[in-house]
Amino acid sequence: MSRQVSINGKLVPQEQATVSVFDHGLLYGDGVFEGLRSYGGKVFRLEEHVKRLYESAQAIRLEIPISQSDMAKQISETVAANKITDGYVRAVITRGVGTLGLDPNKCSNPQIIIIADTITMYPQEYYDNGLELITSSVIRNHPAALSPRIKSLNYLNNILAKIEGLKAGCVEALMLNHKGEVAECTGDNLFLVKNGRLLTPPLDAGILEGVTRNAVIELAEDAGIEVVTNAITKHDVYIANECFLTGTAAEVVPVVKVDDRVIGTGKPGPMTLDLHKRFHELVRS
Numbered sequence: 001m002s003r004q005v006s007i008n009g010k011l012v013p014q015e016q017a018t019v020s021v022f023d024h025g026l027l028y029g030d031g032v033f034e035g036l037r038s039y040g041g042k043v044f045r046l047e048e049h050v051k052r053l054y055e056s057a058q059a060i061r062l063e064i065p066i067s068q069s070d071m072a073k074q075i076s077e078t079v080a081a082n083k084i085t086d087g088y089v090r091a092v093i094t095r096g097v098g099t100l101g102l103d104p105n106k107c108s109n110p111q112i113i114i115i116a117d118t119i120t121m122y123p124q125e126y127y128d129n130g131l132e133l134i135t136s137s138v139i140r141n142h143p144a145a146l147s148p149r150i151k152s153l154n155y156l157n158n159i160l161a162k163i164e165g166l167k168a169g170c171v172e173a174l175m176l177n178h179k180g181e182v183a184e185c186t187g188d189n190l191f192l193v194k195n196g197r198l199l200t201p202p203l204d205a206g207i208l209e210g211v212t213r214n215a216v217i218e219l220a221e222d223a224g225i226e227v228v229t230n231a232i233t234k235h236d237v238y239i240a241n242e243c244f245l246t247g248t249a250a251e252v253v254p255v256v257k258v259d260d261r262v263i264g265t266g267k268p269g270p271m272t273l274d275l276h277k278r279f280h281e282l283v284r285s
């Protein structure tokens with residue numbers, strides 16, 4: 001089915017939704033993006049996603065020419081125009097059309113692209129049986145080089161780790177930071193359960209501040225679970241009682257094996273399943 005794609009605030013059929021080959025988003029990965037999810041026609045934590053988008057843009061000195069509330073409105077309108085109830089939304093802001101040189105000052109206008117589509121979800125067996133991970137040899141971007149808190153169009157760091165994971169038969173791969181601590185996976189944040197407490201790497205471990213991560217932390221705290229955001233090592237992962245990943249697409253997905261070590265009982269754990277259930281209730285509420 002042909003989709004209506006929003007380009008600079010105008011809805012056009014997807015066949016006509018094109019960008020220039022001189023766009024620096026394409027030439028240099030110069031831009032930022034968001035991945036959002038619609039449940040029952042309503043975008044989950046829309047304002048939070050839009051805020052992160054503008055913070056990413058701010059960090060790369062990209063001025064988005066519309067307000068955050070207009071951006072949120074355009075995202076909702078694109079979802080509605082495509083009659084998406086449960087689906088995925090991609091918002092992309094590129095630096096715009098420039099020359100073949102790097103200079104972003106030569107770029108005319110940022111391009112605002114919003115795509116709403118149905119979502120390809122992880123197969124149910126991942127939730128029933130849990131995932132296996134490997135630790136990638138690819139270190140997560142050093143925050144002083146390109147902060148992982150910026151959701152930029154340059155995902156090569158994650159893609160290289162993903163390739164390594166896929167080669168090893170894993171759909172996700174664990175990435176360590178430059179200090180050798182656990183950072184996150186290629187497109188998901190990581191959580192552990194140890195002795196009844198929930199552990200997750202802090203933002204300064206060099207991770208994206210996941211919207212799902214924040215929601216799960218809130219849900220856990222509301223349920224009276226202690227949440228600890230301290231540096232985590234690979235050893236902590238190996239000896240955890242439970243492990244799971246969070247992300248807009250994955251939601252809450254259990255991990256049962258890491259680097260060929262069985263985590264906990266080797267089955268999705270009770271806290272993982274409980275938070276998964278609570279998350280589902282939250283997104284539909």
Ligand code: PMP
Pocket residue numbers: 035158184185186187188189207208209210211212213246247248249
């Ligand atoms: N880390 C990375 C590198 C990601 O790309 C994503 C997906 N956006 C996440 C974590 C999870 O973030 P969120 O829960 O906001 O989707």
